[in-house]
Amino acid sequence: MKFDYNPRILEQLGTELITSDEVAFTELLKNSYDARAKNVNVHFLDSIKKIASSRLLVPVNGNLLSELEKTVGENRLIIIEDDGTGMTKKTLQNGFFTVGSDLKKTIKVAEAQISREDKITLGDKGLGRLASQRLGPLLIVETASKDERKINYVELEWANFFNDLDMDAPEKEFDKVSSQSYTRLWFVENQGFDRFIEDKRPIQLNLELYPNREEEETKIALQEGLQSSVSFLYSPFEKMEEPFNVNFFLNGEPVKSSFHNKSIQIAQTIHRFQLQEKDGKNTLSVELDLKPWYVELLHLRLLGKSLFQRGRKSSSFYAGLLEKHKDRISRNLRKEYSLNEFMQKEMDGKKSFFQGSVEKIMPMNGEVYSFHREAFRLNLSVEGAKRQGIIKKDENIKSIRDFLNYHNGIKLYRDKFRIANLGDKDSDWLNLQQARTRGQQFFRFELGNVIGYVKINDFYQQYIKEISSRQELKQNQYSSALKWFLQRVFNHDFYNLSTTAYYLIRDILYEEELVPKNSPKELKEQVDESEKLLKQTLADLEKFKSGFETISGNIALDSPEKIKTVQEVISELNPSNAGLSTSLSSSISTLKAAKDTLVIIEERQKESYNNYKLMANGLITEVMTHELHSILLNTKSGTDYSSNVEALKSYLLEMKEVGIYKDNLKPVSERLDFLHTRIEELDLFYNFLEKTFIKQGTANEFVHENILEFTSDFHTRFSKRLKKLKTKLEFKGPNDYIWFVPKGSLTHVFYNLIDNSLYWIGQRQQKSAYDETFKRADQDTITIEKTDEFTLHYYDSGTGISSEMQDVLFHPFQSGKKEGRGMGMYIVKKLLESFGGSISLLPEENEYGNKYIFSITIGDKLNE
Missing domain, CATH: 3.30.565.10 (Histidine kinase-like ATPase, C-terminal domain)
Structure with missing residues (x-):
């Protein structure tokens, strides 16, 4: 045939x-x-x-x-x-x-x-x-x-x-x-x-x-x-x-x-990645480059348009701000790790398959340029780029929007030539749009507002082959590996860089006092003042009404009495007199201040979003602890499982059923012993947690916390892990050192800190098995130390806080642990701030060159 x-x-x-x-x-x-x-x-x-x-x-x-x-x-x-x-x-x-x-x-x-x-x-x-x-x-x-x-x-x-x-x-x-x-x-x-x-x-x-x-x-x-x-x-x-x-x-x-356009220069951010051989290893580096107008646009976001018009700085000022903090920014917006380490995160058994295929098309690199299409924000970028001399004076918004339309999305290049679309308005091979439905969209790419490329090394098309429509790639093991690799870079690494940049620049704007620290309390005071002034204004308006009625009754002015009456009314209603004019002016001023404050509060929606998530997690925790309590109560029935097992064992051995005993009863017995031990531990943990539950939410929930006794309770709770790691938990301070704080707050703060300490002490101990640098002659310790009446220092003998985490440690979704959620230290900070406390990382460094001492303070008013 x-x-x-x-x-x-x-x-x-x-x-x-x-x-x-x-x-x-x-x-x-x-x-x-x-x-x-x-x-x-x-x-x-x-x-x-x-x-x-x-x-x-x-x-x-x-x-x-x-x-x-x-x-x-x-x-x-x-x-x-x-x-x-x-x-x-x-x-x-x-x-x-x-x-x-x-x-x-x-x-x-x-x-x-x-x-x-x-x-x-x-x-x-x-x-x-x-x-x-x-x-x-x-x-x-x-x-x-x-x-x-x-x-x-x-x-x-x-x-x-x-x-x-x-x-x-x-x-x-x-x-x-x-x-x-x-x-x-x-x-x-x-x-x-x-x-x-x-x-x-x-x-x-x-x-x-x-x-x-x-x-x-x-x-x-x-x-x-x-x-x-x-x-x-x-x-x-x-x-x-x-x-x-x-x-x-x-x-x-x-x-x-x-086809060529300088408009690319007005992108507010540039995400980059590069996969290449470095020092004998295939190394992936990712970084985020920020433009001055990114800072300006974030400043606008935090202030709102109204307040921004008064608080806006020059383009050179924002550029100077990036230069001033360039070391800090560079340290946090650039990550590097081996391809092998990168692939370890793929846990479904495909690591070697993916890695080998990706290595075939190395070196590989890419960039994504992000823009704003909205006229006001786009114009800020254009004007900033003009003042910096990056684009010509005749560049305008229309030409930039046209440029974005022509080159929209992320393209795949072989050498200098595009071979396929990876993600644009019509196709989304990278799943960028799907990723925007998860997490915080502000930190993800919006296809209509980005252009970018990925360049692979496949000069003779041995591995990656495009189809004729140029909208997709021919499916094979190499295109599958490339797709997975790029989705991981774009939707994970680039997302994390965007998140870090937002919180990092936000912190800098607050530190530079470019954003007023208005609070709901101040807003209420301003609104209350406005209400007082409004009442005064209404009273003055009543005077006007009465005065005009008098004038209307004497409008003929045909007698000296009528003329005199009208003159007296006009004199009383003279706008130059302190009265209505002052009231109106003050009302407008106060209302405007209140509006500005409200804008700032509303613009902090990211903070609110994170707090909503914390509340949701709190609800989950409450349900779980309730169920845990129910389980613990039902298991305290007084039944002696061990005596029942022993009776069955004696019977089986007497009946010479050794096989049934070994194959059936013994495994059940061992499992019961394990569960019994774990339930005892859970009971201990529940009793530990139960002390932190707030039932009324009133001032009565503030308690006097003896720090020495508090530390001893923690030692009991963590006794097994402390013993396993041969680590000592100690308090350096007087026996009668007491803080007056909300019930359970210090438990939540120090539980997170001690849990982190034990993790990093364990990591250091593991490294010491093959690296002499991490060996320690003295016993590992976790220390809580009094420095003054309202300040504690917390530190341990672990590796300390790595340089890449030091500036973002208290930001949400930032974790140095491989599988960490990155919310613990953020929760700790917000919890302390909720009652006037604070936590900061001090500049002192340990023997590994990392900062390691936390300063924890509470407001002195809590202890009056």
């Missing part, structure tokens, strides 16, 4: 496989690039009579033009011409007219053998020329190579070939009029140019009214779809070393097209 081919396969591989007319242009221009062309001209002609000879790359043979005029008649035309290598008759047959030709693949193999990396061959499937079907029903191929004296001319009417693959396309030869090699494709077009060209010129071009022709020409532009599709050959991120110019014309008039 042999395969037979229905002629309609040509249509299926053309109009059906190539998903849009714009992609058809992409495929055909790609062929021009592969032909080593330096210039490509695309002409849209209302008829062949509109052809402008001066715009052609190569003159048209007169006889050939006459033949064309007879064939195309008065129809519209699209011409794509290039100055590439052209095609001989043999190449035309074996390449252009052979479906699935391996001609380009052969070229790639030859290039690989001579390590030719100055040019990259983009195509290799042999299907690109079938894209011609989307541009018109009739195609005429005109081509000439340097090796032949004749021009090859072929007429291809697609409908004829959909019914008969044996059909011969009419062909002719014409004399060359130039030594230049070239290819020119003529398409008879029957749908109109509106889908490609945006023509905003007047219907009649009057040169007297429009003397500046160049200005008029700019009103003809490529539509967004074609502009975006063609841009695959023009990375906005770097310039091409060798020229490849694509120009568009409408009836000889230039069509505006923009």
Whole structure:
């Protein structure tokens, strides 16, 4: 049996496989690039009579033009011409007219053998020329190579070939009029140019009214779809070393097209990653670069528009703020780890499979530029970039929005050339949009507001292969590994960097006193003051009402008494007198201050969101402890399980059923012993937790906490872990040192701290087995030490707080532990602040060069 081919396969591989007319242009221009062309001209002609000879790359043979005029008649035309290598008759047959030709693949193999990396061959499937079907029903191929004296001319009417693959396309030869090699494709077009060209010129071009022709020409532009599709050959991120110019014309008039744009410079953030070999290891580094207008926009977010207008600083001020804190910012917004460590986080057994596949396409790197489209915020970015001299003074919001439309989303590049979309408005291979439905959306990418790229090292397309629509990749083990790797970088590492940047810059703005520390209490005071002033204003308005009634009754002014009465009223109502004017002015001022305060409070929605989550977690904890209490009560029935087991054991042994005892009773007995031990531990833990429960929520819930006794309770609770790690928990201070604090608050604070200490002491002890640096002669200790009446210092003999965590330790979702949730220290800080306390990390460093001492304070008013 042999395969037979229905002629309609040509249509299926053309109009059906190539998903849009714009992609058809992409495929055909790609062929021009592969032909080593330096210039490509695309002409849209209302008829062949509109052809402008001066715009052609190569003159048209007169006889050939006459033949064309007879064939195309008065129809519209699209011409794509290039100055590439052209095609001989043999190449035309074996390449252009052979479906699935391996001609380009052969070229790639030859290039690989001579390590030719100055040019990259983009195509290799042999299907690109079938894209011609989307541009018109009739195609005429005109081509000439340097090796032949004749021009090859072929007429291809697609409908004829959909019914008969044996059909011969009419062909002719014409004399060359130039030594230049070239290819020119003529398409008879029957749908109109509106889908490609945006023509905003007047219907009649009057040169007297429009003397500046160049200005008029700019009103003809490529539509967004074609502009975006063609841009695959023009990375906005770097310039091409060798020229490849694509120009568009409408009836000889230039069509505006923009592939390189300085607008990329006004992104507020740039996320970067790089996977490369470093010091003998495959290393992944991720970082986030912040622009001054990111700080300005965050300042706006915290203040609100109204207050921002008064508190806004200059662009150079925000730039200076980034420079002032650059070491701190760099320390927190750059992470680096080995690929092996990165892959360890993949726990489903695919680690080696993914890692080996990813290593095949290394080195790899990428960048994501984030923008704001909203006019006010985008304008801030534009003005900031202008003042910094990054973009030209004539740059405007429209050109930037156009740029975002053309290059929207994240693209995959091989060398400098786009091969697929990873995530944009129409497709989302990276699942960026799905990720926005989880967690805090503010920290995730919004596809309409980002452009970016990922560049892989697969010069000869051995591993990653794109499909013809360029919207997806061919599915294989390498594309699957790439997809997983990039999703992890974009939706995890980049997300964490965005979160860290927000809280870090927010802290800096607060530290620099650029955000007023207004509170709900201050807001209430301002509103109360407004109410007082409002009452005074209403009283003054009553005076006005009464006064106007008096004036109205004496409006005739026909007697001295009436005149005197009116004069007295007017004198009392004089706006210059302290009264209504003062009341109104004060009311407006106070209300405005209250409004500003309210804006600040409302803008702290991230804080509120985190607190809502803490409350939700608190509800879960309450339910769990309630159920735990119920279980513990029911297990204290006094039943002696051990005596029951012993009775069964004696019976089985007496009956010589040793097998039943070993295989059934003994495992049950061991499991019961384990559960009994764990229940005793849970009972101890519950009694420990029960002391922290607040039942009324009044001032009566404040208690006097003896710190020594408090430390002893913790020693009992953590006795097993302390013993296992040979660690001592101690309090340095007087026996009668007492704090007056909300019930259970210190338990929650120190439980988290001690739990962390035991974890990091354990980590240090594990490292000491193979690294002498981490060995310790003295016993490990956790110390709570009094420094004054309202301050405790807490420290341990663990590794301390790593430099990358020191500035973000109290931010939500930041954890140094592999599986940490990153909420513990955030909760500790917020809990202390809720009753006037605080916690901070002191600058002293331990022997590992890390900060390690926490200062915990409570407000002195709590202890009055």
